[in-house]
């Protein structure tokens with residue numbers, strides 16, 4: 001694939017161009033290690049290094065086109081150096097141009113919020129596919145082009161990967177694309193230059209404050225997604241979330257709300273809840289679903305509203321919703337022969353943990369104990385650690401604190417920080433077992449017939465990262481192993 005530099009730069013606010021001749025580009029890269037004679041290198045300031053420092057290196061490697069915020073002091077006479085105000089914004093537009101604006105050819109819907117993005121985006125993808133349309137998906141768990149699965153490295157990939165994959169979706173005949181839009185992606189302008197048909201909001205609670213600094217900044221990051229929607233797009237927000245309306249304050253899009261509690265364009269209600277599923281009323285119609293929990297009722301209502309706004313008939317959507325299956329690693333239940341129930345869930349924020357535990361507590365009988373196994377990620381928001389332990393201890397009969405991707409940190413130190421959220425009186429309920437495998441095994445042993453074991457934080461993940469090394473690890477495999485020994 002080749003594109004002319006002048007075409008790639010369409011709509012990019014170029015401040016200055018050194019050597020304004022045209023050339024052909026075969027690839028856009030933002031990592032100097034991937035630059036060569038046919039690439040356009042975009043120098044970006046990162047959280048660790050400033051990509052500008054690699055410009056001499058890429059020029060040395062024969063690269064002729066560089067887009068940057070500061071023109072280097074020296075460069076070869078035939079090099080084309082383009083100065084822009086913000087390289088990450090420019091990259092969004094250039095990547096879209098390079099792949100011929102694939103998002104214009106798809107009905108692209110983005111989901112943002114602290115929790116529920118993967119669930120909502122994945123369910124929309126399955127819903128639309130089940131109704132006979134071809135769709136694409138970008139999610140934390142995996143990306144899909146129609147039925148073809150691709151591994152996901154990020155919740156929201158970089159602008160080049162996004163546009164490249166979307167062009168493959170168009171090529172494969174996809175009409176729809178659903179994607180998670182993370183707050184990191186918004187701040188880093190990974191979705192700049194994309195045309196969205198709709199934007200969805202789930203909720204906002206404590207997470208990622210290590211990256212955003214304050215909750216206000218975190219809200220601003222999420223809100224910027226809706227600020228960027230066009231007036232042809234729809235924006236659907238959660239009326240039950242404190243910040244749901246804030247998200248739509250400055251959007252040009254057509255605005256809509258959903259609510260389980262009060263007024264909204266799309267209304268729902270939980271009629272009955274069990275471990276096996278929920279009976280819901282959505283828009284006046286009773287539907288049996290295979291999902292559990294108030295938060296999943298919210299997710300399903302959001303899926304319903306989005307599908308209606310995309311033009312699907314409400315009756316068809318209601319039928320399709322009743323046939324949806326839970327998402328990988330989200331409230332995945334397993335039963336042992338003696339009647340123990342294990343639930344593997346991706347709850348990795350205080351709010352998610354609180355919701356999952358509340359959900360379990362609503363359906364469990366007083367005689368059933370709840371044993372919760374949970375950890376908190378290393379090199380990620382340390383402020384959520386005591387909060388998570390507090391939520392776990394508050395709603396469980398017993399808690400085992402353990403490791404969840406300690407990354408470069410000391411696993412014991414993370415657990416100690418979690419323990420700070422547990423009052424002295426409640427410490428009797430808590431065990432700490434650094435080895436996650438042992439923690440899960442112990443929980444399964446401690447639990448008696450009829451009891452429930454919640455294993456939170458890793459969900460679909462199939463690795464554990466300790467001291468920078470990733471090894472295979474799957475919560476579900478360990479549960480099966482222990483249950484099979486019964």
Ligand SMILES: CC(=O)N[C@H]1[C@@H](OP(=O)(O)OP(=O)(O)OC[C@H]2O[C@@H](n3ccc(=O)[nH]c3=O)[C@H](O)[C@@H]2O)O[C@H](CO)[C@@H](O)[C@@H]1O[C@H](C)C(=O)N[C@@H](C)C(=O)N[C@H](CCC(=O)O)C(=O)O
Nearest residue numbers: 030031032044046047048049051054154155156158182184
């Ligand atoms: C904190 C963060 O988001 N980091 C992302 C960021 O990297 P960075 O800012 O650390 O980059 P850097 O290392 O400082 O480098 C700056 C620039 O110099 C370039 N470089 C660097 C070294 C070199 O030798 N040559 C070179 O050209 C880099 O390619 C980059 O363009 O830009 C990279 C390229 O897009 C991302 O891969 C990287 O994601 C890292 C791996 C990451 O873990 N991100 C997580 C936190 C993340 O984005 N998570 C969200 C989900 C969060 C949620 O659950 O809501 C996601 O969307 O996945």
Ligand SMILES: Nc1ncnc2c1ncn2[C@@H]1O[C@H](COP(=O)(O)OP(=O)(O)OP(=O)(O)O)[C@@H](O)[C@H]1O
Nearest residue numbers: 114115116117118119140155295330345346347352
């Ligand atoms: N609407 C919701 N509100 C609150 N908690 C939720 C909601 N939906 C799911 N959860 C909880 O949050 C966990 C993560 O859900 P999901 O993977 O859908 O969120 P996400 O927003 O994609 O997360 P990430 O930021 O890691 O991509 C689930 O396992 C569940 O415990």
Ligand SMILES: N[C@H](CCC[C@H](N)C(=O)O)C(=O)O
Nearest residue numbers: 348376377380404405457458
């Ligand atoms: N998208 C989330 C995932 C956290 C999952 C947890 N298992 C961990 O590794 O911390 C993040 O990057 O914060």
Ligand SMILES: [Mg+2]
Nearest residue numbers: 117118140155
């Ligand atoms: Mg996700």
